[in-house]
Amino acid sequence: MSTQQFATNALHACHDVTTNGGTRAVPIYLTSSYVFKDSDHAARLFALAEPGFIYTRLNNPTNDILEQRLAALEGGIGAVVTASGTAAINTTLLTLLRSGDHIVASNSLYGGTYNLLNVTLPRFGITTTFVDPSNPENFQKAAQENTRVFFIESLGNPKLDVLDIKAISKHAKSHKVPLIVDNTVATPSLLNPIQYGADIVIHSLTKYINGNGTSLGGVIIDAGKFDWANGKFPEFTEPSAGYHGLVYHDVLKEAAFIAKVRIEGLRDHGAALSPFNAFQIIQGLETLEIRIKKHSENALALAKWLQEQEQVKWVNYPGLKSSEYYELAQQYLPKGQSGVVTFGVEGGFDAAKVIADETTIFSLLANIGDTKSLIIHPASTTHQQLSDEQQESTGVTKDLIRLSVGLEDLEDLKSDLKQAFSKIGKKVLK
Numbered sequence: 001m002s003t004q005q006f007a008t009n010a011l012h013a014c015h016d017v018t019t020n021g022g023t024r025a026v027p028i029y030l031t032s033s034y035v036f037k038d039s040d041h042a043a044r045l046f047a048l049a050e051p052g053f054i055y056t057r058l059n060n061p062t063n064d065i066l067e068q069r070l071a072a073l074e075g076g077i078g079a080v081v082t083a084s085g086t087a088a089i090n091t092t093l094l095t096l097l098r099s100g101d102h103i104v105a106s107n108s109l110y111g112g113t114y115n116l117l118n119v120t121l122p123r124f125g126i127t128t129t130f131v132d133p134s135n136p137e138n139f140q141k142a143a144q145e146n147t148r149v150f151f152i153e154s155l156g157n158p159k160l161d162v163l164d165i166k167a168i169s170k171h172a173k174s175h176k177v178p179l180i181v182d183n184t185v186a187t188p189s190l191l192n193p194i195q196y197g198a199d200i201v202i203h204s205l206t207k208y209i210n211g212n213g214t215s216l217g218g219v220i221i222d223a224g225k226f227d228w229a230n231g232k233f234p235e236f237t238e239p240s241a242g243y244h245g246l247v248y249h250d251v252l253k254e255a256a257f258i259a260k261v262r263i264e265g266l267r268d269h270g271a272a273l274s275p276f277n278a279f280q281i282i283q284g285l286e287t288l289e290i291r292i293k294k295h296s297e298n299a300l301a302l303a304k305w306l307q308e309q310e311q312v313k314w315v316n317y318p319g320l321k322s323s324e325y326y327e328l329a330q331q332y333l334p335k336g337q338s339g340v341v342t343f344g345v346e347g348g349f350d351a352a353k354v355i356a357d358e359t360t361i362f363s364l365l366a367n368i369g370d371t372k373s374l375i376i377h378p379a380s381t382t383h384q385q386l387s388d389e390q391q392e393s394t395g396v397t398k399d400l401i402r403l404s405v406g407l408e409d410l411e412d413l414k415s416d417l418k419q420a421f422s423k424i425g426k427k428v429l430k
């Protein structure tokens with residue numbers, strides 16, 4: 001593994017210019033398939049007896065560079081990129097779990113993930129217990145005989161709770177299940193969950209890693225440390241009917257999981273990333289470190305300013321001393337706490353909606369991690385289908401506004417919010 005620093009790896013890791021025609025930029029290999037030398041060659045590739053490209057649903061040279069680079073930046077042994085962050089989560093869980101299995105998950109997950117676990121996976125016999133992650137012991141308490149994974153977000157979206165990954169990982173280890181960490185909001189530049197005991201790290205590449213809102217993508221990164229032969233995962237120790245009797249743990253050793261994600265997960269679920277999107281994401285990844293630093297600085301400054309505004313009831317940003325996650329943020333995110341800020345306004349649901357509608361620099365849309373500033377009022381949009389109780393547990397109160405603070409000049413962002421605040425009275429009281 002490279003001994004170079006993050007910024008250098010983000011620009012150079014795993015792109016050998018001598019084998020890619022001398023191209024300084026990573027080239028886009030826009031091809032669905034690869035010509036075999038002969039049938040024996042093809043047979044060796046399919047039997048994993050020789051490495052090589054087969055079909056872009058399984059692997060691709062552009063995607064391969066992105067995969068290796070992201071694995072290097074997170075400290076993993078391998079990675080698989082997927083069509084979206086959601087595809088990364090889904091492919092991971094369907095690779096590991098079977099009907100009858102159980103998940104223990106944090107209750108402050110991204111809305112889409114919450115629905116996958118709460119509504120869709122139960123249709124296939126995979127159930128989840130959601131726990132308050134602020135007490136790591138809750139994971140242990142909720143673990144059952146059939147529990148097979150713990151699932152958390154390092155920095156919850158949109159609750160912005162910083163999780164004690166080390167403490168939760170201890171409970172995962174004592175229960176002999178892998179800890180899966182969605183590290184999307186924190187990014188590998190600010191936090192590497194594997195250092196604190198995560199077994200699998202997931203990102204939506206759509207957010208800060210791509211960084212300018214052009215492409216969807218996801219990644220699954222394997223720490224390569226989990227013992228799949230501990231008796232709980234027959235998928236890895238018994239001959240796989242899905243891959244001509246391959247015993248993953250015997251043949252692929254510590255890479256058993258990430259290999260199965262590729263050769264069965266991508267093959268059967270088909271959520272492959274377009275090489276064109278991989279190229280776009282590589283452009284973003286190159287500047288991740290300086291962008292996320294600026295996102296974090298702008299977000300902290302704006303959060304402090306919001307605290308002083310009379311229309312603002314509360315502000316949540318883990319970099320604020322007033323945040324209940326401040327101590328954990330200093331431990332896990334000392335370099336910066338990313339670009340998402342939430343706050344509540346006097347006037348509740350209606351006033352919050354006015355602000356989301358009236359800002360002009362902040363675009364009203366459902367995304368985070370763009371260079372441009374974004375705003376949303378989740379209770380009236382992304383989280384409208386959740387019950388009051390679910391909204392409360394996911395951290396989405398009626399008055400909550402979520403900002404994804406971009407790279408614009410801070411004074412312009414303040415002016416935009418100020419003029420939106422001035423419209424509250426007129427609209428809500430009418």
Ligand SMILES: *Cc1c(COP(=O)(O)O)cnc(C)c1O
Binds near residue numbers: 184205216
């Ligand atoms: C956006 C997001 C996802 C889903 O990613 P997509 O690329 O939109 O599918 C998952 N987790 C978190 C924390 C996210 O913010």
